[in-house]
Amino acid sequence: MVKESAFNWIEANEKEIVKVSDRAWEYAEVGLQETKTSKLFADWIERQGFKLERGVADMPTAFVATWSNGDGPTIGLMGELDALSGLSQKAVPYKEPVKEGAPGHGCGHNIHGTTALAAAVAMKNAMEEKKIKGTVKMYGCPAEETLVGKVWLVRHNLFNGVDACLSHHPGSSNTAGTGSSNSMNSFKVHFYGRTAHSAGDPENGISALDGVELMSNGVNFMREHIIEKARVHYVTEVGGGQPNVVPAYARVWYYVRAPEREQMEPIYDWVLQIADGADKMARTTHKIEFLTGCYNELPNKALADLIVANMREIGAPTHNEAELKFAKELSKSINPAQKKEGLRKSERPGWEKLVDELFDDRVLDDYRAGKVGAGSTDVSDVSWVTPTNEFSTTTCILGTPGHSWQFTAQGGMSIGHKSLIFATKTMAGAGLDLMTKPKLLKATKAEFKERLAGRKYKPPIPLDLKPPLKQF
Ligand SMILES: [Zn+2]
Structure with missing residues (x-):
């Protein structure tokens, strides 16, 4: 045999x-x-x-x-x-x-x-x-x-x-x-502001950390209105150096998950819009760094x-x-x-x-x-x-x-x-x-x-995106 x-x-x-x-x-x-x-x-x-x-x-x-x-x-x-x-x-x-x-x-x-x-x-x-x-x-x-x-x-x-x-x-x-798993996107949001003395001239400062916090607040309000099975989690990776310096740079890392990719994608888009909204509120700018996604x-x-x-x-x-x-x-x-x-x-x-x-x-x-x-x-x-x-x-x-x-x-x-x-x-x-x-x-x-059922795999990552070789 x-x-x-x-x-x-x-x-x-x-x-x-x-x-x-x-x-x-x-x-x-x-x-x-x-x-x-x-x-x-x-x-x-x-x-x-x-x-x-x-x-x-x-x-x-x-x-x-x-x-x-x-x-x-x-x-x-x-x-x-x-x-x-x-x-x-x-x-x-x-x-x-x-x-x-x-x-x-x-x-x-x-x-x-x-x-x-x-x-x-x-x-x-x-x-x-x-x-x-x-x-x-x-x-x-x-x-x-x-x-x-x-x-x-x-x-x-x-x-x-x-x-x-x-x-x-x-x-x-x-x-x-024959169980399944959640689809997911992993991405970082880099917020940019302008440094200033937090006590001396805060009016000249733009806090990148405000951008991060307002975005994450927005996302936490969003939670009530997304499907129950979705999961969104984040960590603030960089929040500034010390309290008396308005942080010019801050960074937050997000995972967005949902059972099907077609359910996850609209939530991901909403999170991106919330980042835009955070810019309006905090006067920051930001850049999305897409890391990976899966089905x-x-x-x-x-x-x-x-x-x-x-x-x-x-x-x-x-x-x-x-x-x-x-x-x-x-x-x-x-x-x-x-x-x-x-x-x-x-x-x-x-x-x-x-x-x-x-x-x-x-x-x-x-x-x-x-x-x-x-x-x-x-x-x-x-x-x-x-x-x-x-x-x-x-x-x-x-x-x-x-x-x-x-x-x-x-x-x-x-x-x-x-x-x-x-x-x-x-x-x-x-x-x-x-x-x-x-x-x-x-x-x-x-x-x-x-x-x-006739659906096609659409790669979650673009062909020119390189794998993150140095994540640790
Ligand atoms: Zn394992």
């Missing part, structure tokens, strides 16, 4: 796969600065016989690795690279950074990246052995956390010709779903069901005594009320019974159908150009906050390693099913077309 050949390769190379993930975990580089991680992944897959295009889509750390065995389907596998600032943590169940204040893999992207990397090679080996025609494309995707990587990869047409795309994200459950996720049930079927076929990992001990110790740092609320919010079946459990190691059918998560992901942009699914495997204990030191800790030890191997098998298994079962691929593509 073709899948068995892939699973055997994964089992035979388990140590090597874990080593790659652990190395990426140690590197822990933030968005678009994943130089070592990108080289680690790209060099490794190149040694396995893939053809490499490095530094694609104006991003030095992005790459596409391709292997082909002749005419057949093209299956894409996406792997992320970036870590999060300030989340450095040793693989221990109490808070102890490797280096205080340094980045850490608090979202498990070391596992995310390695899953796609190893699954691609497992698929290649099985296809060679069983003489199956087709192409495997593995995408090294930087800067997911800043919603950049895949938006630029799509903008540069790098998913053209891909029949279906799979992605894995570490989480607290084994499942694949809402277009789900695909055929893909989600296929992934869940593969998970069941493989069997989800369980945890040994040492892992349970680690988990129990770690759970002391998790607020029980927050854990309960998180479980309730997840709406996973039988969540009430999990309140006192450490792990959810069941394999769950899609339970997110029709639901929209408040966050955003650049996986969404890929999902508008080819059928796509991002599935989850249990990498952390229940109640682990997303983007936390607890997440970093688990992603660097055997709980994370088990999740990595399970996800790699799942991805390779589902990828090979798509490669070898034309009816299945056809159904996936038909559903994609149906869900698009």
Whole structure:
């Protein structure tokens, strides 16, 4: 059986796969600065016989690795690279950074990246052995956390010709779903005024900070009259130097989100008009710096069901005594009320019974159908150009906050390693099913077309916009 050949390769190379993930975990580089991680992944897959295009889509750390065995389907596998600032943590169940204040893999992207990397090679080996025609494309995707990587990869047409795309994200459950996520725009507003002595001659001053504050006040009044599911948040990045100097420059950074892009765009336009209004009130001028934008996720049930079927076929990992001990110790740092609320919010079946459990190691059918998560992901942009699914495997204990030191800790030890191997098998298994079962691929593509319902992906970023290489 073709899948068995892939699973055997994964089992035979388990140590090597874990080593790659652990190395990426140690590197822990933030968005678009994943130089070592990108080289680690790209060099490794190149040694396995893939053809490499490095530094694609104006991003030095992005790459596409391709292997082909002749005419057949093209299956894409996406792997992320970036870590999060300030989340450095040793693989221990109490808070102890490797280096205080340094980045850490608090979202498990070391596992995310390695899953796609190893699954691609497992698929290649099985296809060679069983003489199956087709192409495997593995995408090294930087800067997911800043919603950049895949938006630029799509903008540069790098998913053209891909029949279906799979992605894995570490989480607290084994499942694949048909939920969606919010579309989003991220932009900064630079306000300009004129400096003066705040006490001596304030009449000569134009406060750029007034511009920021009036804009944000306006936006906060706007909230009552936008759709309930929209989210608008901002931080004032620069507000001035000291009180006795009228600030000539101030800056605010905004995210505007809503379930569909066509719902988000009018809110974004309104926010821009409010910035114009702030100028009138404060006598400032301003400039908009558009950073990035992304779509809402277009789900695909055929893909989600296929992934869940593969998970069941493989069997989800369980945890040994040492892992349970680690988990129990770690759970002391998790607020029980927050854990309960998180479980309730997840709406996973039988969540009430999990309140006192450490792990959810069941394999769950899609339970997110029709639901929209408040966050955003650049996986969404890929999902508008080819059928796509991002599935989850249990990498952390229940109640682990997303983007936390607890997440970093688990992603660097055997709980994370088990999740990595399970996800790699799942991805390779589902990828090979798509490669070898034309009816299945056809159904996936038909559903994609149906869900698009004639709508077209309009890139949220202009072609000449360069990715923000130095955001940190
Ligand atoms: Zn993530």
